[in-house]
Amino acid sequence: MARALMIQGAGSDVGKSLIVAALARAATRRGHRVLPFKPQNMSNNAAVTIDGGEIGRAQALQAQAAGVEPHTDMNPVLLKPETDIGAQIIVQGRLVATVRAREYAAMKPSLMAPVLESFARLKDRADLVLVEGAGSPAEVNLRSADIANMGFARRAEVPVVLIGDIDRGGVIAQLVGIKTVLDPEDAAMIRGFVINKFRGDPSLFDDGYRLIETRTSWRGFGVLPYFARANELPAEDALGLAGARKAAQCKIAFLALSRIANFDDLDPLKLEPCVDLVMVGPGEAIPGDAKLVIVPGSKSTRGDLAFLRAQGWDIDLLAHHRRGGHVLGLCGGYQMLGRSVQDPEGIEGPAGETPGLGLLDVTTVMTPQKTLTRVTAVHAATNRPIEAYEIHIGHTDGPDRARPFASSDGALEGAVSSDGRVYGSYLHGLFASDGFRGSFLARLDIPATDQQYRARVESALDALADHVDAHLDVEGLLALAR
The missing domain is CATH 3.40.50.300 (P-loop containing nucleotide triphosphate hydrolases)
Structure with a gap:
């Protein structure tokens, strides 16, 4: 024992x-x-x-x-x-x-x-x-x-x-x-x-x-x-991403939704030297010079759609897209980019339907079953492999699904707009796949390093263990266990 x-x-x-x-x-x-x-x-x-x-x-x-x-x-x-x-x-x-x-x-x-x-x-x-x-x-x-x-x-x-x-x-x-x-x-x-x-x-x-x-x-x-390298490790609070700002060539913005979920999707991006990752908080405008805007996951898709509109981000997103900008929706963010989110059984709150942002020609219907699975996929545009996971409720379908974001075991995943600048995907953790991340950023004219994200996390964990060994009585702490 x-x-x-x-x-x-x-x-x-x-x-x-x-x-x-x-x-x-x-x-x-x-x-x-x-x-x-x-x-x-x-x-x-x-x-x-x-x-x-x-x-x-x-x-x-x-x-x-x-x-x-x-x-x-x-x-x-x-x-x-x-x-x-x-x-x-x-x-x-x-x-x-x-x-x-x-x-x-x-x-x-x-x-x-x-x-x-x-x-x-x-x-x-x-x-x-x-x-x-x-x-x-x-x-x-x-x-x-x-x-x-x-x-x-x-x-x-x-x-x-x-x-x-x-x-x-x-x-x-x-x-x-x-x-x-x-x-x-x-x-x-x-x-x-x-x-x-x-x-x-x-x-x-x-x-x-x-x-x-x-x-x-x-x-x-x-x-x-x-511990100075704490920012290299996934944090439990999205506010940890707010400190990722740095002087860099290319700006990527993400929306700090009121029920933001699985925001560690963005951790590999904040460590890219040429990426200035901007957290757009309540009451703030989406930066006009962002190359990519990410609508992240949410624990309450319809609730966060209302929150998003209350900040005026729906107007900002449409303006960003008109200027030639790119938009990526992940999980709940993917659902928000569609034409509507329907919840006939009231799974996430009161039953009803909420208009989406209309940037993707898809519709989401909330269903009681939750998808929980690890996924090995291939990005459609770059043919790069993605190791990821899905954790969501709801089923999304529509014409833009004919242009998938990725495929997995022959099944099409996600959707891409007809102009190729709006993407939606249920894949969490996708940017931890180094080859995909580099190729995805390159398509946005954002230089990427050849760093290995998982190796960097491992290195930070080793450094963290060295840190406690150097400053705490680790043997004494372990001896307390019973």
């Missing part, structure tokens, strides 16, 4: 996911069989697993760090928000319900059983299971039904290390405050802490570090400097 260690955060976005990935790579390099686990995640950035389900993208990256294929047991509960108060509930890779927040709160206690079931299966297959918490254990108002932090740690008897983010300030209050508000039995599960994202001379925090140890009685496992 494997040992396990849980990494929780003093708050959201403190670096839990990357520290788990770093420890997974570091422990794997020491000869351990490592598997990642997150009981509950909330993200519209999902990956398709080897067993044909879906999990959070962060757990897929952690699996890569451990040198294993992602599996649905690594993230048994995934919440995919569709509105501000409602979300799809994915359990062990499969959609089981779409509920409002209050309904989920009532449902949550019943989900501890599949969480513990998935965790037990992972422990049977590993030497070490690295567990990532969600949010913060300081949310004690949610403790009674918790399956993501101390509720899980107590039931599974997994020791905890807390991560504090010093970059955002107040890290002493975060950690000491958590010890203060936690139930004593919950606090006893915490064996130590790590200070993350430090900039400058770490010795300047020596007094603060000792104060935390004294006030909490928890052991410190080190101060981790800010």
